Amino acid sequence: MQQIPAIDLLKLPGLRWLGRWRYARFALQLPLFALAMLMVWDGLTGAQLAPKNSATVIVWVHYRGFLMLALLVVGNLFCMACPFMLPRNLARRIIKPRFKWPTWLRNKWLAAGLLVLFFFAYERFDLWASPWWTAILIVSYFAAALLIDSSFQGAPFCKYVCPLGQFNMLSSTLSPIEVAVRQPQRCQTCATKDCIVGRDDQPGCELWLFQPKKVGNLDCTMCLDCIHACPHDNIGLLARVPGQELISLQPRSGIGKIEERSDFSLLMLVFTWGALLNAFGMISPVYSFYNWLTTQFAITSETFLLSVVFILALVIEPVVLLGGAAWLFRRISGHNERLIAIINRFMKGFLPIGIAMWTAHYAFHFIIGFWTILPVLRSLLAEAGINFSWMPVTGLSPLVPQAMIYPFQMGMILLGSVLSAVITWQTTTTITKQRQRWAWLPWALVIVAMAGSAMWLLSQPMDMRGILEG
Amino acid sequence: MLFRYGQLILLSLMFLSLLGCSRTPSDDPRLLMSLEQTPNAMGIQTIVLVINDGSTPLDNAKVQIEATMTHAGMPSQIVQMQALGAGKYQASIDFSMLGEWVLIVNVTEANGAVMQRTLPAFNIQ
Ligand code: SF4
Ligand code: SF4
Numbered sequence: 391m392q393q394i395p396a397i398d399l400l401k402l403p404g405l406r407w408l409g410r411w412r413y414a415r416f417a418l419q420l421p422l423f424a425l426a427m428l429m430v431w432d433g434l435t436g437a438q439l440a441p442k443n444s445a446t447v448i449v450w451v452h453y454r455g456f457l458m459l460a461l462l463v464v465g466n467l468f469c470m471a472c473p474f475m476l477p478r479n480l481a482r483r484i485i486k487p488r489f490k491w492p493t494w495l496r497n498k499w500l501a502a503g504l505l506v507l508f509f510f511a512y513e514r515f516d517l518w519a520s521p522w523w524t525a526i527l528i529v530s531y532f533a534a535a536l537l538i539d540s541s542f543q544g545a546p547f548c549k550y551v552c553p554l555g556q557f558n559m560l561s562s563t564l565s566p567i568e569v570a571v572r573q574p575q576r577c578q579t580c581a582t583k584d585c586i587v588g589r590d591d592q593p594g595c596e597l598w599l600f601q602p603k604k605v606g607n608l609d610c611t612m613c614l615d616c617i618h619a620c621p622h623d624n625i626g627l628l629a630r631v632p633g634q635e636l637i638s639l640q641p642r643s644g645i646g647k648i649e650e651r652s653d654f655s656l657l658m659l660v661f662t663w664g665a666l667l668n669a670f671g672m673i674s675p676v677y678s679f680y681n682w683l684t685t686q687f688a689i690t691s692e693t694f695l696l697s698v699v700f701i702l703a704l705v706i707e708p709v710v711l712l713g714g715a716a717w718l719f720r721r722i723s724g725h726n727e728r729l730i731a732i733i734n735r736f737m738k739g740f741l742p743i744g745i746a747m748w749t750a751h752y753a754f755h756f757i758i759g760f761w762t763i764l765p766v767l768r769s770l771l772a773e774a775g776i777n778f779s780w781m782p783v784t785g786l787s788p789l790v791p792q793a794m795i796y797p798f799q800m801g802m803i804l805l806g807s808v809l810s811a812v813i814t815w816q817t818t819t820t821i822t823k824q825r826q827r828w829a830w831l832p833w834a835l836v837i838v839a840m841a842g843s844a845m846w847l848l849s850q851p852m853d854m855r856g857i858l859e860g
Numbered sequence: 861m862l863f864r865y866g867q868l869i870l871l872s873l874m875f876l877s878l879l880g881c882s883r884t885p886s887d888d889p890r891l892l893m894s895l896e897q898t899p900n901a902m903g904i905q906t907i908v909l910v911i912n913d914g915s916t917p918l919d920n921a922k923v924q925i926e927a928t929m930t931h932a933g934m935p936s937q938i939v940q941m942q943a944l945g946a947g948k949y950q951a952s953i954d955f956s957m958l959g960e961w962v963l964i965v966n967v968t969e970a971n972g973a974v975m976q977r978t979l980p981a982f983n984i985q
């Protein structure tokens with residue numbers, strides 16, 4: 391894969407300090423930490439109307455858009471500059487965690503559950519409309535990271551708990567940049583392995599990714615620790631083909647084979663089908679559906695209605711689609727693994743379409759709402775006694791002409807579908823030699839079904855209300 | 861070193877929470893406001909706001925209305941309302957998206973008194 395001269399971000403002028411200076415991550419975290427504090431304060435004490443509060447505007451409009459942009463253009467930059475890790479890292483200087491993360495939790499089950507819980511809370515408490523809940527969410531992240539990582543060794547919060555981190559890591563499989571070894575030969579003669587064990591005060595990889603065996607971006611927070619620990623300056627931020635790691639079948643350091651892990655499979659399922667579900671929650675037909683459900687069950691409890699939708703979208707639909715495809719695949723190819731094992735092998739193939747859907751959705755809000763930060767900024771500054779009344783507060787147009795958004799979204803979905811098709815095809819050809827084209831067809835149909843629903847969802851009119859009032 | 865950080869964070873949090881005391885704009889309960897008709901369909905609509913000061917209609921005030929959604933991310937529209945007399949003020953608003961909308965009224969009375977009120981949210985469907 392290294393035929394082309396590798397591009398290394400850390401060798402670019404202006405970015406070298408990232409690799410050389412030990413406090414580089416700290417420096418990146420500080421501004422985000424300050425911003426987080428501002429949002430928490432504003433969210434708790436400011437106007438409780440979402441468009442008037444920096445917590446809701448920045449988190450749900452700007453942050454989500456920037457997040458996807460950064461992931462697709464560079465890599466997991468949010469985790470690199472993660473503000474939640476700042477108090478945690480400071481605490482680690484005095485508190486040496488005593489416990490080991492329990493073995494039965496060393497997997498993604500918990501994180502997958504928390505991701506579902508987060509999606510559920512997002513709809514149930516209308517997080518997007520609530521500055522107060524948004525602030526509470528931020529505070530919970532800080533508290534959980536601090537609590538878990540001051541008690542347990544390594545970085546269990548990032549690796550096994552943080553739902554946001556899982557979202558970022560899964561998305562970063564399509565990033566063009568990864569933390570990787572510059573010259574593999576150098577590692578073969580290395581006796582100290584500082585990149586994993588650390589040296590002096592500098593920890594090695596707390597997510598237990600051993601550089602010479604690391605494959606791709608999964609589980610990597612781009613924290614730069616390994617880069618600072620390597621005494622031979624042999625680790626960089628190298629360019630690679632986006633998505634390349636989804637085709638790799640090598641065991642991954644600190645992870646193993648994702649193709650054989652049901653917990654990883656579930657996490658990817660929640661991520662991918664969650665992308666469709668999250669978009670479904672904001673369009674007009676969802677309310678007709680709620681009304682229909684209400685008449686069917688004569689229950690108006692919002693929690694109940696939401697649970698029905700969640701079970702349909704995250705359990706029944708994927709089970710039918712993936713189970714059906716796996717069953718057909720087995721019939722056609724004569725492959726004799728259990729259905730679950732087959733689904734596990736194919737699941738990573740659906741990540742691109744999930745990433746495409748998240749991007750298409752968040753890009754919409756980002757483009758429409760980009761300038762809505764101005765009125766919020768203006769009133770915050772006014773409160774601090776700074777007059778910025780020249781800043782426009784009304785007549786704010788989208789970042790790019792609105793007519794361009796839908797074609798862009800369609801392009802994203804198409805691109806994601808093509809990548810998904812390629813990866814599932816590659817999986818098919820590696821695990822069966824029998825009637826490969828026919829065996830691949832069921833998976834292709836699932837991709838078509840998902841792309842179709844994604845396009846339909848994106849073409850629907852947005853309808854932004856909490857279902858309580860609906 | 862660490863303790864200084866901790867103290868700094870704590871101090872700034874305390875400072876911030878103090879600042880929080882007077883953060884919402886003032887409302888004047890004396891003024892009674894209601895919409896002649898609550899908008900409920902998409903598109904451009906003319907809304908009429910009736911303002912009373914106790915039992916007398918409030919005229920000669922400057923009334924500005926801001927239409928926005930209860931979710932973040934939709935640019936708001938701010939327009940000056942046109943006085944119709946008898947305490948009535950009128951403006952056209954483009955309800956360009958389905959969902960929950962909210963109107964914020966800013967009133968500047970003839971004597972210079974200023975107040976702001978957020979009217980109850982309603983659905984455009
Ligand atoms: S995994 Fe979570 S806590 Fe860890 S760096 Fe990423 S966002 Fe921050
Ligand atoms: S490999 Fe480990 S130490 Fe290196 S950047 Fe990624 S998470 Fe950090």
Ligand SMILES: [Cu+2]
Nearest residue numbers: 669672751755
């Ligand atoms: Cu949305």
